[in-house]
Amino acid sequence: MNLKEAVKKSKAYLCLECGKCTGICPISKFNRGYSPRILVNKTLRKNDTTLLKDKNIWNCLTCRLCDEQCPxxxxxxxxxxxxRIEAQRIGEEAFCSHGGAAQSLMRIMTxxxxxxxxxDWIDKNLKVAGTGEVLYFVGCLPYFDALFTETGVETLRAARATVKILNHIGVTPVILHQERCCGHDLLWSGDLENFKKLAEQNINEIKKCGAKKIIFSCPEGYRTFKxxxxxxxxxxxxxxxxxxxxSEAISNKNVKFKDFNKTVTFQDPCRLGRHLGVYDTPREAITTIPKIQFIEMPRTRNxxxxxxxxxxxxxSTFSKSIQLMRLKEAKKTGANLLILSCPKCEIHFNCAMKDEKAGKDAKIETIQLVTLVADAIEE
Structure with a gap:
């Protein structure tokens, strides 16, 4: 899809230049040099090369807050x-954090x-299979666990928790030996060619194992496959x-929970929420646990x-400002535990809490939703 087709498909030509997108954008709040409205204007009025070489095209978080507001x-x-795909084709690339280690790993996986x-993360008490109809797509959790140890986040806890939950409701999921990254990050950084390579290999591996249903604990993987x-x-x-x-297990009374005496709040992942409209089932899982006190942040859901x-x-420093702003919002609710449903959210927030600018009002314990649920299951 070239830029003319993208303008037509996205309806960018309807822009009213009202600026609501820039007004709601979390990046624009801290980076005055970035404006979604201006980039739309450039797309419509400037030549392709000028636009594709503009470094601001890589600043967007693709969180969809702007899309929610656009009249x-x-x-x-x-x-x-x-x-970004067109920019990649002429040799332009984003500045990648961590020396581009994650992107290099994804390209190696092609x-x-x-x-x-x-x-190696699969414990002896977890039941998994090599073939079958239900597959758990683990994603990059094994690699994140190695790459981001300094954050203190153990991403593989969520993988073990997911398998434990599935086992409890009678499912022995397939785990692929040669599963690749889903390709989400390469696609959103404009590398369509390598995204397709990863996707094709994953689809072939899924066909080999005979899976008819794929379960995800990562919103980005879920969004990418869906x-x-x-x-x-x-x-x-x-x-x-x-x-x-x-949610289905709760409705069918296939799971019971122990008491959990903590006050919690929840972070809606962009991919799960605004991209896919999943807001209710995470909250149902949380509020079904006895004795838990759930308090929403002021800015929640969409x-x-x-x-x-x-x-x-x-x-960047703008990212850290966004993270600390959100952590303070979570802490201000009075919660002592921030529940997350995305491994990257947990990595980024815990990284931000280690920043020297992070005060006590921005520090809060975090846990993945699946880990909370798995730990609360009454055996």
Whole structure:
């Protein structure tokens, strides 16, 4: 899709220049040099090369807050993705955090001859299979666990918790030995070619194991399989997010929980919330646990603020300001535990809390929703 097609598909030509997108944008709040409205204007009025070399095209978090506010119903995120793909084609790239380690790892995974050793996290008490109809897509959790140890986040706890939940309701999930990254980050950083390579390899591995349903504990993987894979490939399988599985188990009385005496709040992930409209099932899982006190932040559901980084790009002082703002909002509720449903949210928030600028009013314990649920299950 070239830029002219992207403008038409995203309806960017309907822009009223009202500035509501810039007014709601968390990046624009701290970075006065960034404006979604101005970038839409540039897309419509400037030549392609000028636009594609503008470093601001990489600043967008693709969180969809702007799309929620736009009175012309412009799909700014669709436009942003198309611009980045075209920019990549002429050799432009984003500045990637952590020296581009995550992106390098994703591109290494495009090799068909790569043989991974990525199942050491599976405990003896967890039941998994090599073939079957239900597959748990683990995603990059094994790699995040190694790459971001300095944050103190153990991302594989969520993988173990997900399998524990599935086992409890009678499901022995398939775990792929040679699963690749879903490709989310490469796609959103404009690398369409390598995204397709990862997607094709994942689809082939899924076909081999016979899975008909894929369960995710990562919102980005879920979004990528649900919305992006079908754009380029035939996908003969159902996808489901883990909170939907938990909700069904609660409705069918297949799970009971122990008391949990803590006050908690919840962060809506952008991909799960504004991208896919999943707001209720995470809250149902939380509020079903006895003795838990759940307090919402002022900005929640479709108004929730992003964790400040997307696809391991744009990790800057502006990102830290967004993260600390959101952490303070969570702490101000009176909660002593921030529940998250995205591994990257947990990494980014815990990284921000280690910043020297983070005071006591921005420090709060975090836990993944699946870990909370798994720990609360009454055996």
């Amino acid at each position: 012309a119903d412009i799909d700014y995120i669709e436009l942003t993705q198309a611009i 090799s068909e001859s790569l043989q991974q050793k990525r199942l 919305l992006d894979y079908p754009k380029y490939f035939d996908c003969d399988f159902e996808v489901q997010y883990i909170t939907d599985v938990i 108004r929730a603020i992003c964790c400040g980084v997307s696809a391991w790009m744009n990790c």
